[in-house]
Structures are given as structure tokens and as C-alpha cells.
Amino acid sequence: MLSRVVSILRAFDRGSEELTATEVSRRTGLPASSCHRIMRSLAEEGVLEVGEDHRYHVGLWLWEVAAHAPRSGGVQQAALPFMQDLMDITGHPVHLAVREGLQAVFIERMSHWRARNARPYVGSHYPLHLTSVGLMLLAHAPLEVQEEYLSGELERRTPLTVTSPHELRRRLASIRSRGFAVCDRQVVMDAISVAAPIRDGRGEVIAAVSVNTPLGSLKEQTMAHAVQTTGLAITRSMALNGQTKR
Structure with a gap:
């Protein structure tokens, strides 16, 4: 039932x-009768909500529970x-x-209303080697996680996507040394x-x-300094508010 x-x-x-x-039945491959029964039960508990048109959506209760996740809610509020x-x-x-397993999960996003690119969305999952946040998380993941990731198939999104394990190992070492990660047209x-x-x-x-900057707008050192300062400020804020423990 849980699955x-x-x-x-x-x-x-x-x-x-x-x-x-x-529609959920078609997406999941579950029998329509089972989907109807389970989804009605979830709606009764507030996990899902259903409108007059019989269309379901995620309920606020589920969002409230997710907000208490220690690896997302606390960091998100501080950030x-x-x-x-x-x-x-x-x-x-x-x-x-x-990081969730071998993927980067985006838990917050801010942009001006004029921003032309809405990606990635909150809740988006990306392979770790494709984004700058993913590269940063992979560079500091346990060694066994890095080896598992680099031994698997590495997705290519653009002609510039780095898919060589050797080159990625070099980049991860550079990220640890420099303290910031750059994703140059990898997605x-x-x-x-x-x-x-x-x-x-x-x-x-x-x-x-x-x-994230449009092509041609990046001043690497300036942006690196700004984002490093932000990361350090969030880290210190969490420590001062008791959200991280030594």
C-alpha cells in the first residue's frame, strides 16, 4: 500500500x-479503482485536495510536513x-x-519577474554533475558517493556537458580548493x-x-565572491540560531 x-x-x-x-492511473500503471480509492482516502486526510471538477492536487498539509525536513526547511528559512x-x-x-542520493534537489528559488528563464523549478531534481550546486554537493559528498556517481552513466545535456569521470574528478578537486563551483553551459x-x-x-x-547568469554576463570572480559571502552568511546565521550543532 505504501508503495x-x-x-x-x-x-x-x-x-x-x-x-x-x-490520469494518475495512466501515469502510475495502477488500476483506476485503486487510484480512486486511495486518492479519496488521501483527500480525507488532507494529503491531497480535490476540487469540484474532481481534479486532485497536493494538499497544504503535505507542504507543511515537508517544510519541517531538517535538511531543507531549516536551511531554507535561514537562507x-x-x-x-x-x-x-x-x-x-x-x-x-x-543532495538527495545522487541528485541535487532545488528547495528554493528567487528571481525578478523579468527573468526569462524559470528553470530550475523548486522541487526539480538534476544529476549532480550538471549544475553548479550539484558539483559543489558532489565535491563534498563522502568518497563512496563520489565513486558510485562517477562509475555510473553521466548524462549529457549540451555539447559542453562534461561526462569524463577523469575530468570530473579534476574539477571536484578544484572546487574543494577554490571554494566555489562554476557550471558553464552544462544544462x-x-x-x-x-x-x-x-x-x-x-x-x-x-x-x-x-x-545563475545569462551567457555573456558572468564576471566569475565577482560572482564567486558574492555567492561565497552569501553561503558563509547563511552558515553563520544557522549556527547563531542553533540550527546546526558541533
């Missing part, structure tokens, strides 16, 4: 925020004012991400991003913050 519930909830992704039970400052200073979108050909780490009280990297 069916999880499968149903995963059907509600970006672009599919509202679904009928029949928001500093992300706002970084966006105001640079004029570009700012993102916050954590799309018109954007570059720079990321810095956010650490807990033991000095371990628990999240990463980045600023």
Missing part, C-alpha cells in the same frame, strides 16, 4: 499539479533573506539545493551559474547556493 501511495504522490510533478484519478540580498545585488536568479547553452557551500556546525557541506 502505491508514493507512486500516486510522485505523479504530481511540475506541469501536472492537478490530475484526475484516471531566504540572504538569497534576497544576493538577487538584489547581482540582478540574477538565485537557487538553493541539497543549456545560454546560462552559466556559480555556487558556494553552506555548512553545518561540524564544517560539513549540507547545501549549496548559486546565482
